[in-house]
Amino acid sequence: xxxxxxxxxxxxxxxxxxxxxxxxxxxxxxxxxxxxxxxxxxxxxxxxxxxxxxxxxxxxxxxxxxxxxxxxxxxxxxxxxxxxxxxxxxxxxxxxxxxxxxxxxxxxxxxxxxxxxxxxxxxxxxxxxxxxxxxxxxxxxxxxxxxxxxxxxxxxxxxxxxxxxxxxxxxxxxxxxxxxxxxxxxxxxxxxxxxxxxxxxxxxxxxxxxxxxxxxxxxxxxxxxxxxxxxxxxxxxxxxxxxxxxxxxxxxxxxxxxxxxxxxxxxxxxxxxxxxxx
Amino acid sequence: xxxxxxxxxxxxxxxxxxxxxxxxxxxxxxxxxxxxxxxxxxxxxxxxxxxxxxxxxxxxxxxxxxxxxxxxxxxxxxxxxxxxxxxxxxxxxxxxxxxxxxxxxxxxxxxxxxxxxxxxxxxxxxxxxxxxxxxxxxxxxxxxxxxxxxxxxxxxxxxxxxxxxxxxxxxxxxxxxxxxxxxxxxxxxxxxxxxxxxxxxxxxxxxxxxxxxxxxxxxxxxxxxxxx
Numbered sequence: 001x002x003x004x005x006x007x008x009x010x011x012x013x014x015x016x017x018x019x020x021x022x023x024x025x026x027x028x029x030x031x032x033x034x035x036x037x038x039x040x041x042x043x044x045x046x047x048x049x050x051x052x053x054x055x056x057x058x059x060x061x062x063x064x065x066x067x068x069x070x071x072x073x074x075x076x077x078x079x080x081x082x083x084x085x086x087x088x089x090x091x092x093x094x095x096x097x098x099x100x101x102x103x104x105x106x107x108x109x110x111x112x113x114x115x116x117x118x119x120x121x122x123x124x125x126x127x128x129x130x131x132x133x134x135x136x137x138x139x140x141x142x143x144x145x146x147x148x149x150x151x152x153x154x155x156x157x158x159x160x161x162x163x164x165x166x167x168x169x170x171x172x173x174x175x176x177x178x179x180x181x182x183x184x185x186x187x188x189x190x191x192x193x194x195x196x197x198x199x200x201x202x203x204x205x206x207x208x209x210x211x212x213x214x215x216x217x218x219x220x221x222x223x224x225x226x227x228x229x230x231x232x233x234x235x236x237x238x239x240x241x242x243x244x245x246x247x248x249x250x251x252x253x254x255x256x257x258x259x260x261x262x263x264x265x266x267x268x269x270x271x272x273x274x275x276x277x278x
Numbered sequence: 279x280x281x282x283x284x285x286x287x288x289x290x291x292x293x294x295x296x297x298x299x300x301x302x303x304x305x306x307x308x309x310x311x312x313x314x315x316x317x318x319x320x321x322x323x324x325x326x327x328x329x330x331x332x333x334x335x336x337x338x339x340x341x342x343x344x345x346x347x348x349x350x351x352x353x354x355x356x357x358x359x360x361x362x363x364x365x366x367x368x369x370x371x372x373x374x375x376x377x378x379x380x381x382x383x384x385x386x387x388x389x390x391x392x393x394x395x396x397x398x399x400x401x402x403x404x405x406x407x408x409x410x411x412x413x414x415x416x417x418x419x420x421x422x423x424x425x426x427x428x429x430x431x432x433x434x435x436x437x438x439x440x441x442x443x444x445x446x447x448x449x450x451x452x453x454x455x456x457x458x459x460x461x462x463x464x465x466x467x468x469x470x471x472x473x474x475x476x477x478x479x480x481x482x483x484x485x486x487x488x489x490x491x492x493x494x495x496x497x498x499x500x501x502x503x504x505x506x
Contacts, residue, residue, distance in 0.1 A: 173356055180330050180350040181411075183370045191369055195360040 092151025100159030108167035158207035166200020289340030300475030313462035345418035355404035
């Protein structure tokens with residue numbers, strides 16, 4: 001048979017049932033399933049403790065830590081120390097945050113401020129936050145509120161940097177808009193620059209709060225008495241790992257609660273601008 | 279003829295992102311709707327930015343005389359996301375103008391949307407707000423830099439009609455930079471074309487909007503733009 005003869009017959013159309021394609025995008029996370037990791041860790045820890053493979057002087061069992069925590073709560077020790085620590089962070093964070101915001105506004109909105117302030121802050125940025133704790137040893141014994149000062153120094157940097165950056169990086173499209181609308185400088189700052197920088201400021205608050213807790217923990221272990229860190233330092237001297245664990249747990253909860261609160265604040269402020277790259 | 283609303287003489291701008299201007303002369307009469315055609319890089323954008331005073335960085339010379347109340351709309355609506363619709367329209371104005379801003383919103387078909395946030399509006403509605411923001415300033419000249427370029431075809435036709443209707447009702451002149459020949463023929467009293475920073479065509483449209491004359495004009499313009 002000549003393969004070139006005959007009719008050209010179109011292949012009959014074959015229809016295949018369309019399958020729903022599986023999406024390649026990452027699956028949407030279920031927030032409760034996030035607990036699987038910590039829960040299994042806790043399970044392992046409990047198992048190792050119960051089997052006696054963990055030396056309780058190194059790492060006490062979870063239930064030991066929990067019952068120690070309950071005892072400390074009943075004695076009122078935790079509440080007392082918590083109040084001291086929170087007051088320290090609140091004071092330091094408020095002072096550092098206010099200074100960061102004020103100096104960021106000055107340096108971002110006035111040329112003189114930029115040259116006067118920004119260079120100094122950029123230099124300070126190179127110094128590790130925890131190095132500020134060294135001052136505490138020097139200053140201790142004076143009547144100054146030393147821990148608060150160190151916390152303020154630590155919280156200052158991220159708040160200044162992120163706010164300053166947000167104030168300086170205005171969308172050029174809005175600059176053009178403001179020019180064609182003949183806005184004055186003051187109107188431009190009020191209507192465009194300040195609201196545009198709000199997101200950066202709130203991010204700065206979140207980083208600043210994290211830095212504040214970090215320095216609090218370090219400072220309280222070095223010198224300041226009465227707070228959570230002091231309890232951890234004492235427990236460390238007396239080899240009470242269960243008390244140390246309680247302290248760490250409290251720090252963790254405080255950090256999480258602060259970040260959660262600030263994130264809620266952030267969402268409240270930015271509710272109107274879903275389209276604004278949030 | 280009346281004194282022109284816009285007078286441009288020998289305007290030159292060195293190379294910018296939007297192209298060059300190499301000696302542009304153009305008069306626009308009060309209330310006249312002029313479409314500005316040109317290929318990419320022909321200098322359309324450069325001319326509009328020069329008129330709006332946005333080309334701070336470009337080197338150049340020439341004489342530009344504009345009405346004191348000149349408004350501009352951009353390819354994007356450029357609404358501030360942190361201001362409600364009414365406050366966007368009122369941006370930079372006395373809050374006492376609120377009533378007029380409400381009227382301007384009604385004129386662009388957005389009555390009742392005053393307290394919406396920009397992100398709650400469609401793209402076309404956002405461009406309507408931008409039009410209201412221009413309108414409330416009582417412009418004698420509206421500079422429109424490809425304002426509906428990013429919109430879908432149907433919305434674009436609706437906004438074209440609105441742009442025309444508003445300019446006729448309020449008697450302001452329009453300079454509309456566009457790359458769409460049909461849009462230019464449908465809307466403009468006059469079409470000018472920039473080529474390599476110079477005016478290459480200056481033609482009245484008036485009675486050529488439909489049928490054979492429009493088709494011929496369209497063919498000429500497309501050929502000048504390099505489409506065969």
